[in-house]
Amino acid sequence: MRQILLAILFAAGLAAQAQDPFVEKPYLQLGDNPALAARESLVLMWHAADDSAKWSVELRAAKSKLWRKAGIPAAQLVTAVGIEKHKVFRTALTDLAPGEEFFYRVYRNGSVAFESTGKARKSATQPVRFALFGDCGANTQGQRGVANQVFRARPDFIFIPGDIVYNAGRISEYRDKFYPIYNAESASQELGAPLLRSIPFIAAPGNHDSALGNFQRFPDALAYFLYWDQPLNGPIPTGASSTTHILTGEEPRSSFLSGAAQRYPTMANFSFDYGNAHWTVLDSNVYMDWTNPALVEWVRKDLAAAKNATWRFVAFHHPGFNSSKSHFTDQWMRLLAPVFEEAKVDVVFAGHVHNYQRSFPLTFAPKPRPDGKKLGPKGEADGDWKLDKNFADGAAKPPAGVIYIVSGAGGAGLYDSAQMKEPNTWQTFTDKFISDEHSFTQVDINGKTLELKQITSTGKTVDAFRIAK
Numbered sequence: 001m002r003q004i005l006l007a008i009l010f011a012a013g014l015a016a017q018a019q020d021p022f023v024e025k026p027y028l029q030l031g032d033n034p035a036l037a038a039r040e041s042l043v044l045m046w047h048a049a050d051d052s053a054k055w056s057v058e059l060r061a062a063k064s065k066l067w068r069k070a071g072i073p074a075a076q077l078v079t080a081v082g083i084e085k086h087k088v089f090r091t092a093l094t095d096l097a098p099g100e101e102f103f104y105r106v107y108r109n110g111s112v113a114f115e116s117t118g119k120a121r122k123s124a125t126q127p128v129r130f131a132l133f134g135d136c137g138a139n140t141q142g143q144r145g146v147a148n149q150v151f152r153a154r155p156d157f158i159f160i161p162g163d164i165v166y167n168a169g170r171i172s173e174y175r176d177k178f179y180p181i182y183n184a185e186s187a188s189q190e191l192g193a194p195l196l197r198s199i200p201f202i203a204a205p206g207n208h209d210s211a212l213g214n215f216q217r218f219p220d221a222l223a224y225f226l227y228w229d230q231p232l233n234g235p236i237p238t239g240a241s242s243t244t245h246i247l248t249g250e251e252p253r254s255s256f257l258s259g260a261a262q263r264y265p266t267m268a269n270f271s272f273d274y275g276n277a278h279w280t281v282l283d284s285n286v287y288m289d290w291t292n293p294a295l296v297e298w299v300r301k302d303l304a305a306a307k308n309a310t311w312r313f314v315a316f317h318h319p320g321f322n323s324s325k326s327h328f329t330d331q332w333m334r335l336l337a338p339v340f341e342e343a344k345v346d347v348v349f350a351g352h353v354h355n356y357q358r359s360f361p362l363t364f365a366p367k368p369r370p371d372g373k374k375l376g377p378k379g380e381a382d383g384d385w386k387l388d389k390n391f392a393d394g395a396a397k398p399p400a401g402v403i404y405i406v407s408g409a410g411g412a413g414l415y416d417s418a419q420m421k422e423p424n425t426w427q428t429f430t431d432k433f434i435s436d437e438h439s440f441t442q443v444d445i446n447g448k449t450l451e452l453k454q455i456t457s458t459g460k461t462v463d464a465f466r467i468a469k
Contacts, residue, residue: 129154
């Protein structure tokens with residue numbers, strides 16, 4: 001009897017799998033759309049088997065009863081040793097009014113296979129809420145709790161400052177630790193939430209996503225360049241400042257490049273506008289040399305071009321200012337601090353360190369090396385900082401300097417919980433240090449006012465401040 005029951009359950013499981021036409025269900029991306037537009041667009045993606053099925057998409061505005069066809073889906077074949085061949089589909093959802101809510105449905109061979117809702121990118125005059133958390137895809141209770149709390153916050157978009165999945169940015173890890181949690185069928189502390197299908201995710205690569213050696217060890221690594229669709233307006237690194245030197249073996253290299261197409265390696269650095277804010281997103285991994293004058297000039301020009309934006313944010317993985325004992329020497333990105341200050345950047349977001357830290361508003365002057373050589377791109381760069389300790393929660397006056405946020409408590413194991421109660425171990429630039437709970441950053445922007453809250457996986461607000469211009 002027990003064997004018969006097991007056989008029935010097994011057959012039912014196979015039948016359920018056969019009925020699901022997706023390898024991964026649909027999810028929204030910003031696409032190669034860096035600038036705001038009078039009529040907005042997003043990219044809808046999904047993964048399906050390598051077969052001859054015919055796919056199409058329709059959408060309609062929430063206030064309309066008329067459905068219209070979206071762009072014809074384009075398919076990119078993905079092949080990797082140990083992974084069944086599959087297609088990654090992309091279709092453009094166009095002609096959207098800024099901030100407009102819409103419905104969409106995906107057809108397979110003429111039948112509806114999936115349907116959900118979304119919202120177009122907001123204009124410079126509309127209030128915006130975004131959520132931000134890094135170091136997340138570890139399939140932990142903390143990750144699922146953060147996902148549920150983010151769902152309850154209802155952000156307009158979600159930003160991940162690197163280390164999207166652990167431990168090596170692999171296709172198999174996305175399937176186990178990313179999509180099931182952020183595209184769950186329902187929202188709960190135990191499951192995660194249906195975020196991806198309705199809210200665009202945007203991300204910078206972390207060391208676990210694209211660092212040296214991953215592709216050599218795992219043929220299904222570098223999935224960041226296969227499964228994301230983001231602006232392609234950044235610099236194309238060459239030579240020592242390129243990820244291309246980590247691709248070895250003719251067959252895996254050829255297969256990967258075919259699937260990644262133009263996104264590799266360009267998509268690692270980009271910028272975009274959302275609402276009245278401009279974002280500059282950088283690849284801070286070890287193969288990049290941010291002392292390279294050409295790369296620094298790109299950052300400078302990108303920020304200068306955004307001079308009319310009310311808010312300017314920079315995001316990357318390795319924090320320039322960090323007090324944790326873990327990854328303490330990985331603070332090379334502080335070398336760009338003078339460029340950020342020159343451009344009047346408001347906040348710099350990072351991850352890498354698995355906790356939450358907030359700096360005082362600060363300015364930083366890098367020191368020349370004692371040996372007379374140029375400042376190197378790696379390690380804890382020496383220099384002098386000036387701190388605005390009168391800023392407090394922003395109630396009195398705007399900050400004098402840039403605020404640096406570490407938001408790396410998105411799901412992976414937390415770092416240095418004891419340091420939270422040992423402020424004598426913090427660097428003098430650190431104002432807040434919270435390392436005992438998983439958490440995410442929520443930011444609300446309304447015109448010239450910004451309010452930031454750090455919210456735990458159980459819904460507690462553990463830090464907050466505002467900036468008024």
